[in-house]
Amino acid sequence: MIRRRPLLGGMAAALAAGPVAGQPSYDAARRRMVGNIQQLAAAGALGGPRRLSPAVLDALRTVPRHRFVPRDLEGEAYGDTPLPIGHGATISQPFMVAIMTDLLQARSDWKVLEVGTGSGYQAAVLAALGAQVFTIEIVPELARTAEARLAALGYRGVQVRAGDGYKGWPEAAPFDGILVTAGATHVPTPLVEQLKPGGRMVIPVGPSQQLQQLTVVTKDARGAVRTTRLGPVLFVPLQEDARRR
Numbered sequence: 001m002i003r004r005r006p007l008l009g010g011m012a013a014a015l016a017a018g019p020v021a022g023q024p025s026y027d028a029a030r031r032r033m034v035g036n037i038q039q040l041a042a043a044g045a046l047g048g049p050r051r052l053s054p055a056v057l058d059a060l061r062t063v064p065r066h067r068f069v070p071r072d073l074e075g076e077a078y079g080d081t082p083l084p085i086g087h088g089a090t091i092s093q094p095f096m097v098a099i100m101t102d103l104l105q106a107r108s109d110w111k112v113l114e115v116g117t118g119s120g121y122q123a124a125v126l127a128a129l130g131a132q133v134f135t136i137e138i139v140p141e142l143a144r145t146a147e148a149r150l151a152a153l154g155y156r157g158v159q160v161r162a163g164d165g166y167k168g169w170p171e172a173a174p175f176d177g178i179l180v181t182a183g184a185t186h187v188p189t190p191l192v193e194q195l196k197p198g199g200r201m202v203i204p205v206g207p208s209q210q211l212q213q214l215t216v217v218t219k220d221a222r223g224a225v226r227t228t229r230l231g232p233v234l235f236v237p238l239q240e241d242a243r244r245r
């Protein structure tokens with residue numbers, strides 16, 4: 001269902017109102033965004049040249065990113081930049097979402113934990129791949145907004161919880177994949193514990209307020225954990241819940 005908000009600001013608001021009859025659709029912009037992402041990946045923008053999986057590119061072609069940003073930024077939704085979503089959080093740069101999703105190698109039969117729901121965009125991309133998604137956000141208002149948005153857009157395979165993602169989601173564990181979209185000073189032990197043997201975690205790791213290294217953590221069938229660093233990235237810090245200190 002498409003709800004129409006009253007037009008408050010004349011032409012600019014009308015253009016920003018989204019896929020309503022008679023108003024521009026963002027399909028072409030979204031296709032350009034995905035083309036740009038492929039070029040960046042091929043040029044080796046992070047950790048060497050990569051060809052992104054067709055399933056990930058298809059997922060990115062379907063998720064309406066403009067519905068995950070504040071209304072006044074809708075027109076910028078398909079540029080390759082992060083955008084502020086309030087509470088000090090940002091929706092990640094589309095290229096970063098693409099590369100992290102690709103690195104996770106999630107399949108449609110996977111159960112995935114995301115830490116740092118933010119706008120819900122990354123969760124929607126994982127759901128578009130067919131994964132069952134559990135996502136945790138420490139700012140309750142962002143969690144509520146993302147949950148309502150994902151439901152309104154019809155993403156049924158996503159469960160949202162407000163809380164500290166450092167601790168994971170023990171009742172839903174173990175997970176085939178874990179994606180952390182905030183910068184951690186170290187790989188949280190509870191998340192390693194909640195990863196299935198054969199599973200993968202993608203997480204930015206580094207000193208807080210500075211660049212992190214995008215890191216892939218794998219757990220083999222015998223439970224041995226391996227860590228690979230791909231290159232520098234910049235994320236908002238993984239916050240510490242007061243009760244954890």
Ligand code: SAH
Nearest residue numbers: 089091116118119121122138165181238239
């Ligand atoms: N994946 C998001 C962008 C994430 S921005 C998207 O697609 O829009 C990072 C998010 O992590 C912020 O919303 C921030 O509030 C949240 N966050 C920070 N520390 C956290 C923690 N300990 N547990 C859960 N979420 C956390």
